[in-house]
Amino acid sequence: MSLPAAGDGATGGRAPRVRVRSTDPAPPGGAPAPGDGAPSDRAERTDPERPGDLRRRGRRTAGPPDAADDGAVYARSLARAQLRLALACAGTFLVAILLLTLLVTTTRALDDVVLLGVPLPWLVHAYGYYPVIVAFAVVFAVAAARNERRFRALAEPDDPAGDDE
Amino acid sequence: MSTALPLVAVGLLLLATVLIGVYGLRISRTTSDFFVASRTVRPVWNASAISGEYLSAGTFLGLAGLALLAGSEAFWFPVGYAAGYLLVLLFVAGPLRRSGAYTIPDFVEARLDSVTARRVTSVLVLVIGWLYVVPQLHGAALVIAAVAPVPPWVGSVGVAAVVCAVVAAGGMRSITYVQAFQYWVKLTALAVPVAFLLIVLGGDGGGLAGAAAHDPAAVFPHALGPAGSDVYATTSLLLALLLGTIGLPHVLVRFYTSPDGGSARRTTVVVIVMISVFYMVSSTMGLVARVVAPDLAEPGLADTVVLTLPARLVPGLGGELLAALVVAGAFAAFLGTSSGLVVALAGVVSQDLSGGTVRSFRWSAVACTLVPLAFALVTIPQGLVTSVGTVFVFAASALSPVILLGVWWRGLTARGAVAGMVVGAVLCATALLASSALVSGYGVSPDDGADAVPALARALLAQPAAWTIPLATATVVVVSLLDRHGPPLRTDRFLRRLHVPEVRRR
Numbered sequence: 069m070s071l072p073a074a075g076d077g078a079t080g081g082r083a084p085r086v087r088v089r090s091t092d093p094a095p096p097g098g099a100p101a102p103g104d105g106a107p108s109d110r111a112e113r114t115d116p117e118r119p120g121d122l123r124r125r126g127r128r129t130a131g132p133p134d135a136a137d138d139g140a141v142y143a144r145s146l147a148r149a150q151l152r153l154a155l156a157c158a159g160t161f162l163v164a165i166l167l168l169t170l171l172v173t174t175t176r177a178l179d180d181v182v183l184l185g186v187p188l189p190w191l192v193h194a195y196g197y198y199p200v201i202v203a204f205a206v207v208f209a210v211a212a213a214r215n216e217r218r219f220r221a222l223a224e225p226d227d228p229a230g231d232d233e
Numbered sequence: 234m235s236t237a238l239p240l241v242a243v244g245l246l247l248l249a250t251v252l253i254g255v256y257g258l259r260i261s262r263t264t265s266d267f268f269v270a271s272r273t274v275r276p277v278w279n280a281s282a283i284s285g286e287y288l289s290a291g292t293f294l295g296l297a298g299l300a301l302l303a304g305s306e307a308f309w310f311p312v313g314y315a316a317g318y319l320l321v322l323l324f325v326a327g328p329l330r331r332s333g334a335y336t337i338p339d340f341v342e343a344r345l346d347s348v349t350a351r352r353v354t355s356v357l358v359l360v361i362g363w364l365y366v367v368p369q370l371h372g373a374a375l376v377i378a379a380v381a382p383v384p385p386w387v388g389s390v391g392v393a394a395v396v397c398a399v400v401a402a403g404g405m406r407s408i409t410y411v412q413a414f415q416y417w418v419k420l421t422a423l424a425v426p427v428a429f430l431l432i433v434l435g436g437d438g439g440g441l442a443g444a445a446a447h448d449p450a451a452v453f454p455h456a457l458g459p460a461g462s463d464v465y466a467t468t469s470l471l472l473a474l475l476l477g478t479i480g481l482p483h484v485l486v487r488f489y490t491s492p493d494g495g496s497a498r499r500t501t502v503v504v505i506v507m508i509s510v511f512y513m514v515s516s517t518m519g520l521v522a523r524v525v526a527p528d529l530a531e532p533g534l535a536d537t538v539v540l541t542l543p544a545r546l547v548p549g550l551g552g553e554l555l556a557a558l559v560v561a562g563a564f565a566a567f568l569g570t571s572s573g574l575v576v577a578l579a580g581v582v583s584q585d586l587s588g589g590t591v592r593s594f595r596w597s598a599v600a601c602t603l604v605p606l607a608f609a610l611v612t613i614p615q616g617l618v619t620s621v622g623t624v625f626v627f628a629a630s631a632l633s634p635v636i637l638l639g640v641w642w643r644g645l646t647a648r649g650a651v652a653g654m655v656v657g658a659v660l661c662a663t664a665l666l667a668s669s670a671l672v673s674g675y676g677v678s679p680d681d682g683a684d685a686v687p688a689l690a691r692a693l694l695a696q697p698a699a700w701t702i703p704l705a706t707a708t709v710v711v712v713s714l715l716d717r718h719g720p721p722l723r724t725d726r727f728l729r730r731l732h733v734p735e736v737r738r739r
Contacts, residue, residue: 146732146733150327165312165316193458193459194308198512198513205506209499
């Protein structure tokens, strides 16, 4: 996999967005060499060699926050959104299983409900938690993918499909 | 039970394993194939392989055994294992896939820019992996001794030899197919007998209702039901099982066979469904065991109950065939988990010691099988499901805090991570060793009735996760904050790579 081409779309008002994408380190498609701890930030290393870089460097020193900062801001807000989502899911999940557990442990009458030869609390304990776990997994996976789509829409507005090339 | 059929079944399973391994060998040529199957494994196969690796002797044999011995508290183990995968999905699946590292030590080194932190992590990963392989080998010994007139060590040595051969020959690629195959073997090997048992027991009422002389209140007493669980011990155990999965060496390496972060998440959802289905089937075995085989409720004997049930309930050749199927499934469990662990461990050892060549990977695989084999041969099997649970407690105390904070907290430093790992590992190991010296018994909250050790101390030692995890986490945070070197310079960049979706997909 290659990095997004350095100059593509670097015209007119789009120039700032290019910085967003070029400093997002694309995950290396080929794996890093084993033991190669440092994920190389190829984007930054190759920056000065790029045509049109002088113009952007000029912009950076000129004061107004350039789009690299935009990208960093979007990325941080994405990470925060994902963390909030994960914590919310984990929190509600714990509350859900706590309530389920309290229900079957404290309601003595449920012991007398015998389904298929097994008291209800035992059935709930053996089977009841898995649907809850699966439900939370599905909800999280869908919501996390949505967060990422929103991020793409912000960081790559010129690219409606969310696809780079 | 006749000897021939189970041995034929195990023979067929081994033959299939070796054939699939050889097939994998033909298509795994590069170093990358050996470590991560070149990330070209399809999601369903990948999810089957992850599940095949995760479902071990603990839940195949041990769950029904503990349900028989200790009642419904046994079901906390599979619930915790499945919920542990939920936490993997919530907090680490996508980001760790994007980190691009092969193993947990790779991730720690890349995140913290520290070789020391890497070495400490490698040692812990090895310990966790070895501890996890031991119950698998114990299970093999238990089963082989139950079905054939041979000494128990034959089972352990046999499984170790097959794992060693398959891993050294084919690496991750062949292991992926072997494990995917073994998930379906395991599920079939429990689901088919369970279906037959329920038909036989069910009579007109369905389920277990028709079982002769079966009084629900006596077979499933209130005191051994969910209400009987000790609150502290259960909470502590669940905390360990939930967080422990994140720290298991063979779980994380699997995400690297997904093409990107999003697909790693989707694969994980499929895994959660697959393992949940298996746990429900396995839990059914536990319920059936309580009805049919209360006479086997003795420590040491109980873990073989799954092997005994089919022949008890289904007469003649049918029962023997079902029993042989269960034995094959049990060996699939031992092989699947052990080979996944050995792949992960061999990857760590070969990269740490010799730069990760294919040759060193093979020698590491041999070494990583021999150590737990030696350990398994000199120790006495405890309850299988609790032994596996203990590994989760250790992983949750030693590694999980650092991995979680590494993904989500930019302030983590190498010194903080090392301090946290050492504190978590030492506290947890001390508690567990003290517990095994002072307390005997089985289940979530071992209680031998002796008054020498106060009940509270016993519970704190037997289930230490509730205090070791917070202490380890606090150590990581405090030492990181006090560390004058601060977090590595490229932390922000690395974290961005973890959380920002891949630029191109498909």
